[in-house]
Amino acid sequence: MAKKELDILLKATKICKSFGNFVANQNIDISIAKGQIHALLGENGAGKSTLVKIFYGVLQPDSGSIEINKQKISITSPNIARKNGIGMVFQHFSLFPALTVAENILIALDNKIQFKKVVDEISKLSKEWELFVDPLKLVSELSVGEKQRVEIIRCLMQNPSLLIMDEPTSVLTPQEIKNLFKILKKLASSGCSILYISHKLEEIIELADEVTILKSGKSIASIDAKKTTTNFLAETMVGKKITELKKAIRSKSKKIAFEVKNLDKLKDHEFGISLRNINLQVNYGEILGVAGIAGNGQVELMKILSGEINSKDNDQILLEKIPIGKTNINERRKLGIETIPEERTFHATVPNLTLSENTFLTYFFKYSNTKSWITNLLNNPQNSLDESKKIVKNNDVRCPETNPLASQLSGGNLQKFILGRSLANNPKVAIFSQPTWGVDIGAATAIRQKLLDLSQSGKAVILISQDLEEIFELSDKICVINEGVLSAIFDVSEITATDVGLLMGGKNRENQKMDPIK
Amino acid sequence: MITFIPRDKVSKNWIIIAPILSIVFTIFFGLLIFAFLGYNPLETLYQIFVSPFSRIDRISDILVKACPLIIIGTGLMLCFKSNVWNIGAEGQFIMGALLAGFIALSFPNIETKFFLLITILAGFVGGALWAFIPAILKTKLNVNEILVSLMLVYVAMLFIDFIVRGPLRDPMSFGFPLSKPYPEGALINKIPFPGIGFLGQLHYGILFVFLLVPFSWIFVNKTLGGFKINVLGSAPQAAKFAGFKQNSITITVLLLSGGLAGVAGVIEVSANIGQLQPEVSFGYGFTAIIVAFLGRLSPIGIFFAGIIIATVKLGADNAQMTMGIPKVVTGLFEGILLFFLLTGETLQKYKIKWSEGKK
Numbered sequence: 001m002a003k004k005e006l007d008i009l010l011k012a013t014k015i016c017k018s019f020g021n022f023v024a025n026q027n028i029d030i031s032i033a034k035g036q037i038h039a040l041l042g043e044n045g046a047g048k049s050t051l052v053k054i055f056y057g058v059l060q061p062d063s064g065s066i067e068i069n070k071q072k073i074s075i076t077s078p079n080i081a082r083k084n085g086i087g088m089v090f091q092h093f094s095l096f097p098a099l100t101v102a103e104n105i106l107i108a109l110d111n112k113i114q115f116k117k118v119v120d121e122i123s124k125l126s127k128e129w130e131l132f133v134d135p136l137k138l139v140s141e142l143s144v145g146e147k148q149r150v151e152i153i154r155c156l157m158q159n160p161s162l163l164i165m166d167e168p169t170s171v172l173t174p175q176e177i178k179n180l181f182k183i184l185k186k187l188a189s190s191g192c193s194i195l196y197i198s199h200k201l202e203e204i205i206e207l208a209d210e211v212t213i214l215k216s217g218k219s220i221a222s223i224d225a226k227k228t229t230t231n232f233l234a235e236t237m238v239g240k241k242i243t244e245l246k247k248a249i250r251s252k253s254k255k256i257a258f259e260v261k262n263l264d265k266l267k268d269h270e271f272g273i274s275l276r277n278i279n280l281q282v283n284y285g286e287i288l289g290v291a292g293i294a295g296n297g298q299v300e301l302m303k304i305l306s307g308e309i310n311s312k313d314n315d316q317i318l319l320e321k322i323p324i325g326k327t328n329i330n331e332r333r334k335l336g337i338e339t340i341p342e343e344r345t346f347h348a349t350v351p352n353l354t355l356s357e358n359t360f361l362t363y364f365f366k367y368s369n370t371k372s373w374i375t376n377l378l379n380n381p382q383n384s385l386d387e388s389k390k391i392v393k394n395n396d397v398r399c400p401e402t403n404p405l406a407s408q409l410s411g412g413n414l415q416k417f418i419l420g421r422s423l424a425n426n427p428k429v430a431i432f433s434q435p436t437w438g439v440d441i442g443a444a445t446a447i448r449q450k451l452l453d454l455s456q457s458g459k460a461v462i463l464i465s466q467d468l469e470e471i472f473e474l475s476d477k478i479c480v481i482n483e484g485v486l487s488a489i490f491d492v493s494e495i496t497a498t499d500v501g502l503l504m505g506g507k508n509r510e511n512q513k514m515d516p517i518k
Numbered sequence: 519m520i521t522f523i524p525r526d527k528v529s530k531n532w533i534i535i536a537p538i539l540s541i542v543f544t545i546f547f548g549l550l551i552f553a554f555l556g557y558n559p560l561e562t563l564y565q566i567f568v569s570p571f572s573r574i575d576r577i578s579d580i581l582v583k584a585c586p587l588i589i590i591g592t593g594l595m596l597c598f599k600s601n602v603w604n605i606g607a608e609g610q611f612i613m614g615a616l617l618a619g620f621i622a623l624s625f626p627n628i629e630t631k632f633f634l635l636i637t638i639l640a641g642f643v644g645g646a647l648w649a650f651i652p653a654i655l656k657t658k659l660n661v662n663e664i665l666v667s668l669m670l671v672y673v674a675m676l677f678i679d680f681i682v683r684g685p686l687r688d689p690m691s692f693g694f695p696l697s698k699p700y701p702e703g704a705l706i707n708k709i710p711f712p713g714i715g716f717l718g719q720l721h722y723g724i725l726f727v728f729l730l731v732p733f734s735w736i737f738v739n740k741t742l743g744g745f746k747i748n749v750l751g752s753a754p755q756a757a758k759f760a761g762f763k764q765n766s767i768t769i770t771v772l773l774l775s776g777g778l779a780g781v782a783g784v785i786e787v788s789a790n791i792g793q794l795q796p797e798v799s800f801g802y803g804f805t806a807i808i809v810a811f812l813g814r815l816s817p818i819g820i821f822f823a824g825i826i827i828a829t830v831k832l833g834a835d836n837a838q839m840t841m842g843i844p845k846v847v848t849g850l851f852e853g854i855l856l857f858f859l860l861t862g863e864t865l866q867k868y869k870i871k872w873s874e875g876k877k
Contacts, residue, residue: 019523328761329759329760333761341755347753347755351753353748353749361749361759378741379741379742
């Protein structure tokens with residue numbers, strides 16, 4: 001088959017790239033054969049994205065050389081990359097939601113051709129590669145999987161010899177992933193090479209021919225993907241043995257901690273999601289996992305659960321049967337409900353403020369003296385320095401200096417800080433959204449362990465996550481959110497990943513009757 | 519293509535060197551331009567930069583000129599820090615002066631200086647009410663505050679023009695559009711210095727600046743209110759997460775900045791004019807926007823920025839009077855100065871990278 005061909009399509013030697021003092025890529029060598037699916041594996045911040053951005057001409061290397069078909073070239077812009085047959089599908093799609101599929105593709109083409117021709121070409125390609133998508137549909141009406149197909153078609157229009165895919169599966173359901181893999185394998189067998197970036201090990205073993213592992217900006221190994229194991233890959237990637245989660249058997253209480261009843265919320269902007277008839281409940285000592293692909297209403301749900309916005313009726317949200325739907329976020333904090341939004345910077349923290357100021361951000365009411373408005377006014381972040389030091393110490397947050405700016409912490413350490421800040425308030429109910437998203441494996445394990453410990457100490461936890469593995473690993477009960485509708489709640493023992501995948505793809509919407517909201 | 523890359527650390531030396539270099543560059547290009555236009559370059563430079571400092575009464579005039587700029591700039595700082603774009607300080611200045619003037623002229627015989635507290639308060643209320651219009655429109659109807667506040671400037675200008683030509687015109691003014699002179703109790707006096715007498719136009723209103731600067735520094739850096747403004751400006755989402763009420767912050771900063779502009783209006787009229795006339799401002803409300811940004815939105819920075827801008831404005835006046843250099847030329851020079859000061863500040867934080875151009 002194709003992978004037996006030994007012709008090298010792209011060969012990069014000694015690629016170096018630094019940003020200021022930070023070395024993102026250091027002497028990276030990689031060669032991709034024609035028709036090969038080559039995986040690039042590494043933790044967040046290992047330099048994967050930098051490397052492929054260099055291949056696609058978005059970034060320029062400081063030194064090193066790139067050969068395509070044994071010709072040395074310098075890729076100074078994406079334009080030149082495309083002319084040399086390199087196409088790229090980004091992790092975050094670059095499509096205009098208000099335009100149709102065909103219009104979006106037309107805009108991106110280097111050679112302008114007629115609109116009708118574009119439509120024909122799209123129909124032809126989508127049949128040929130089973131990338132089914134209607135060229136005249138508005139992008140805002142497409143599912144995430146369909147949007148990704150549009151991006152792939154956009155690349156295929158240029159007849160690429162190398163297709164770069166940056167973490168393509170992070171937004172897909174298991175079924176959509178299967179479909180994508182089928183397409184990628186078909187593309188590879190027709191001679192198109194694929195550079196596939198991921199940190200998911202199973203995927204790589206299933207899909208790739210060869211895998212190059214990056215760690216702290218260096219390429220540390222190139223391995224035949226068919227002859228390796230996930231364990232070996234994981235240990236090579238992280239550089240140490242991964243500690244396993246300690247999951248003790250819990251005595252399940254039957255006491256309901258937190259409930260949401262018949263909650264509706266109309267979307268507040270055009271591309272937002274309306275929440276429809278949300279019902280959920282979680283008991284003390286239990287983790288409820290809310291699975292779902294990002295952008296299906298998690299952000300909206302989180303705002304209303306945290307109290308950033310209020311529900312319409314006070315009794316739509318209940319804490320121990322007491323209505324709290326109309327309380328604000330700080331009143332809920334006082335009641336013992338702690339929330340963490342998925343956006344770490346700019347939402348959970350302010351990047352240009354110090355950790356003590358960021359501690360003060362969610363706890364200023366704790367230090368406030370309600371007796372006198374003047375002491376309340378003079379209440380300031382200095383008061384929370386000790387508290388923030390405690391959070392840093394107790395949660396193993398690694399800081400470059402005492403009391404650094406939030407922006408100086410790595411994603412994992414910042415998330416540990418945010419989690420610690422919430423836990424320091426000793427919550428009864430913890431609602432966390434995507435707590436390990438984009439966090440390195442070490443920090444993710446620590447965070448997951450904290451969630452388990454929390455539920456084992458009798459607290460109620462709601463975990464909103466798009467990471468299915470995480471949901472199954474931690475949750476006692478599982479439900480799925482899709483287009484603003486929440487599925488029924490299942491016990492973890494009575495549902496499989498496939499079922500969850502189907503629900504994530506919107507299966508429940510067909511079976512469930514909905515009342516349209518006015 | 520030029521790209522700006524943030525520096526890892528702002529060098530402490532460059533914080534001092536950059537402004538000095540900016541001034542050197544300004545002088546160099548200023549000399550070139552004046553020479554090119556046929557004026558004696560050194561003489562011009564002397565008039566603009568040195569003559570405002572040449573006599574002690576002139577130095578005190580700098581303070582007088584800077585006074586409204588610093589007061590308004592401090593108010594605008596609160597708005598700009600919280601991402602509220604109040605462009606209408608000029609109008610709030612006028613309305614503050616007008617309301618205070620109305621109160622002052624209603625008590626024609628009052629002599630006690632305690633009355634000033636009432637007129638200054640009236641000025642605050644007048645300016646704040648004028649800023650309340652964009653505030654309420656923004657928070658209730660989501661109307662852009664830039665447009666509303668800016669357009670209200672012209673309403674205020676025409677309104678004061680109407681008032682001094684109509685209802686409040688002094689019948690003894692021989693047809694000039696002027697109000698009656700303020701009563702003694704509404705006038706801000708010049709400061710007498712023992713042995714020297716008055717120093718130029720230096721008046722007691724300047725004391726307000728020296729109270730305002732430290733007070734606003736404490737507010738911004740040491741209080742919950744200042745913290746809220748800071749968070750709202752840098753991360754509105756985080757402000758919601760902290761439970762700060764965005765709308766009430768927006769309204770508060772607009773009322774405060776409008777009020778301060780109004781107070782500046784009262785001080786300007788009560789100290790330097792003594793009656794209402796169609797033109798009370800001379801663009802202080804707009805110049806203060808530059809002052810606020812040049813002062814990097816910090817109270818102490820704004821104090822010095824006010825001094826710098828006032829110096830150049832006075833220097834330009836001197837150059838015009840003694841050498842007949844047109845205002846546009848000195849305006850050009852002000853532009854060069856601002857350009858280099860802001861460039862210097864930007865280059866402290868960013869380095870420039872030239873990359874190969876795309877077509």
